[in-house]
Every structure is written in C-alpha cells, then in structure tokens.
Amino acid sequence: MEHRALWALKFLSFDPCDTAEKKRRQIIELEEMQLHAYDSSKNYKEKVKFYHDRKLVKEVFNPGQRVLLFNSRLKLFPGKLKSKWFGLFMVKNVLPHGVVELTDPASKDPQRSWVVSGQRLKHYLGGEVERLSTVMELVDPN
Incomplete structure (x- = not known):
C-alpha cells in the first residue's frame, strides 16, 4: 500500500518545495499583471483627460462686458x-x-x-x- 502511495507521489511529481516555488511565481506574475493593468488604465485616463482639456475653451470675462x-x-x-x-x-x-x-x-x-x-x-x-x-x-x- 505504501509502495502505491510513493509511486503516486513520483507520478504526480509532488514535491512540497517545487509547489511552493510554483505558487510564489504565480503570485508574482499576478501582481505584475495587476500593476500593468493599473499603469495602462492610468495612461488611458491621462490621454482622455488631455484630449478633453484640449477641446475646452476657457472664456475670460472682464468688468463692463x-x-x-x-x-x-x-x-x-x-x-x-x-x-x-x-x-x-x-x-x-x-x-x-x-x-x-x-x-x-x-x-x-x-x-x-x-x-x-x-x-x-x-x-x-x-x-x-x-x-x-x-x-x-x-x-x-x-
């Protein structure tokens, strides 16, 4: 019975150190994707704000007008x-x-x-x- 369990662990290549490292890499990759999405959103908002601000015309009023x-x-x-x-x-x-x-x-x-x-x-x-x-x-x- 014990032999089958060792064989299953070898077959699945279950190594606690490898799985922890794999999980850490996945978390880092997710954080990088989140940071990239944040930067992309920030750049998009800046471009849209610049476009709309360029279209605005600032009216200046003076006394007597x-x-x-x-x-x-x-x-x-x-x-x-x-x-x-x-x-x-x-x-x-x-x-x-x-x-x-x-x-x-x-x-x-x-x-x-x-x-x-x-x-x-x-x-x-x-x-x-x-x-x-x-x-x-x-x-x-x-």
Whole structure:
C-alpha cells in the first residue's frame, strides 16, 4: 500500500518545495499583471483627460462686458424654439475660481447684483437688445 502511495507521489511529481516555488511565481506574475493593468488604465485616463482639456475653451470675462445667462431651470414642457439663453447682463466684477458678479442694466435698482458661475455665461456679440412687452386686452364677449 505504501509502495502505491510513493509511486503516486513520483507520478504526480509532488514535491512540497517545487509547489511552493510554483505558487510564489504565480503570485508574482499576478501582481505584475495587476500593476500593468493599473499603469495602462492610468495612461488611458491621462490621454482622455488631455484630449478633453484640449477641446475646452476657457472664456475670460472682464468688468463692463455684456453677457447672456444660461437658464438651467428644469422645465417640463419647454417650447421648441425657446432659447435657453436669456437676458443681457453686465459683468460687474470677476471673482476667483470662475465666479462672476452680474448686474441687470434694465433693472430699476442699478446697484442690485448677484453672483453666478462663469460656466453659465457666454459673451453677447450682438447689438442693442430691445426688450419688448405685449399687452393683450381681454374683452368680455357679453
């Protein structure tokens, strides 16, 4: 019986030192694969970030410029032809980190101002804007 067990160990070449060495090599190989995958992922993210950053255009606002403000409020049924940009505002002050202080030149209180993110603004390149208002008189049919 003992002879068969020795024969099986020889047949399977079961040597505890060899199996421990083989297991250690496999662990090292897995760690190298993990490190390679990490480096590849890092390189890919850097390339994608560089590509996207290259496409971004940094807008610079100066006091006295006229700008339009993006209306980011959620509307359930917006009109198809309704613009998401509204107003004609003046830049009062430019603060750090892309924050811009705006004033409305058409308001009754010229000192009233508010602060918005510079990402919500774009330069106004047109001429003077006419603010139109329509009055509809309703007549009782009786």
